[in-house]
Amino acid sequence: MNLLDRLARTWPWRRLQDRRSSLSRRLVWLSVLSVSATVLMVATGAYWMTRFSLYNQLDDELIDVAAYSAAQIQTDVEGMGGLNTSALRAANVTLMLLASDGRAQQVRGASVALEPGDEELAVARTQTGDSARTVTDTNGSRYRMVAVPQTMQGTRYALVIARPLGPTEATLHWLWLTMMTTGGLGLLLSVLLGWLSSRQAMQPLRNLSGAVAHVTETDELTPIEIHSEDELGELTRSFNTMLNSLSSSRERQKRLIADAGHELRTPLTSMRTNIELLVADEKTGMLPEGARGEILHDIAAQLGEFTSLVGDLVQLSREDKVTANPEPMDLRDVVESAIVRAKRRGPGLVFDVELNPLFLVGEPDTLERAVTNLLDNAVKFSPPGSTIHVHLQGDTLRIADQGPGIADEDLPHVFDRFYRSDQARNTPGTGLGLSIVAHTIKAHGGEVTAQRSAEGGAEFIVRLPGKTVEDQQAEDDTVTMPAIKD
Structure with missing residues (x-):
């Protein structure tokens, strides 16, 4: 078993890896292990350096x-230079004179018996360098010997001198x-501080956990x-943003369901009444000649209105951004296709069209439906023979008609779901067309506004992020422009 396996099996490390342990406990254990390792390395390093x-x-x-x-012994080798045990x-x-032949000589009366080894004998024979090591005498006491x-x-010697290691080892001990x-006191302090800091650091997470539990x-x-x-704090702010988005989405869903229920009730009630008349006529034959066909025609119209309403509701229920099939496109092509459809619905109207290229990335189908809704609105309220102006210049599309226009009190609400002004209550439609326009334009990163046109009718202004021919040409010139040398 290697060192890593042994470390992985130790109790503190298992506590740190235990997923069932709380995050605060794991932080405390992590701080304890970090401080312990630091204290151990510092203490060991300081001890060995000392x-x-x-x-x-x-x-x-x-x-x-x-x-x-050695200066004293030079004068009297046999008498060890007059040195005695008191001086030593x-x-x-403790002093010893070791000859190269292995003979050892100590001061007379010396009580410490040290055994020289090969290191000291090598110094005596080679007369180079010196040696230093720790030895033990016959009494078990430790000495440092040099x-x-x-x-x-004319004789080669090694002057061997030793000193007891008791004071030095006591100091090291x-x-x-x-x-x-x-280190132990510091470790206990680190445990306390780690516990306190982990509790303080985990408090925002506990608040988040409590908020999630409260929501649940x-x-x-x-x-x-x-x-x-x-x-x-940033995590808490993001969580609050998520809660606000969820609350807003929930409110929109409630409002959509309430409005849809209100709008669906009318066509369903009318269809039910007509069907009940047909069922009663099957039994009694009470309807006059031709009435049955009118009722069936009315049911077909109501079914068309009902289908259109359901389609608009499905379109508005999409809260996602433009991610389905975005592709590079020229908005001019989209507007031209929508104008072709609008001309079929308003054959007696004049279309003043001026379209310049606007290149962007988006969904042509959804943008065409939004533009078609704006043109259908203009066709619906334009008197026969009047003119509808459709101008695309720069990043702005303007659609204006010569109809009755939009009242000032209705302008803030024209893009609300199911909102219909007094002038529009008797006209066909679901009240969702302009809401779909606003939703689609916003999903493409643009904006749409409504106002009175210069001719008194309604004017819708759509702005979308894109590039005109001039923007594209300027970008190409910037890329291909050669560097100017000084």
């Missing part, structure tokens, strides 16, 4: 003592104990308060 520094300092001191002692005890060292080369009276105590239980789309401007 140990290395203390041992180097001790080796340098022993080398200095060896150089001082004052310096807290050997330096010396040539005395207290250092390690202090680090572990401080009560079906109330109540936004929650924003208490910060960080990522969690």
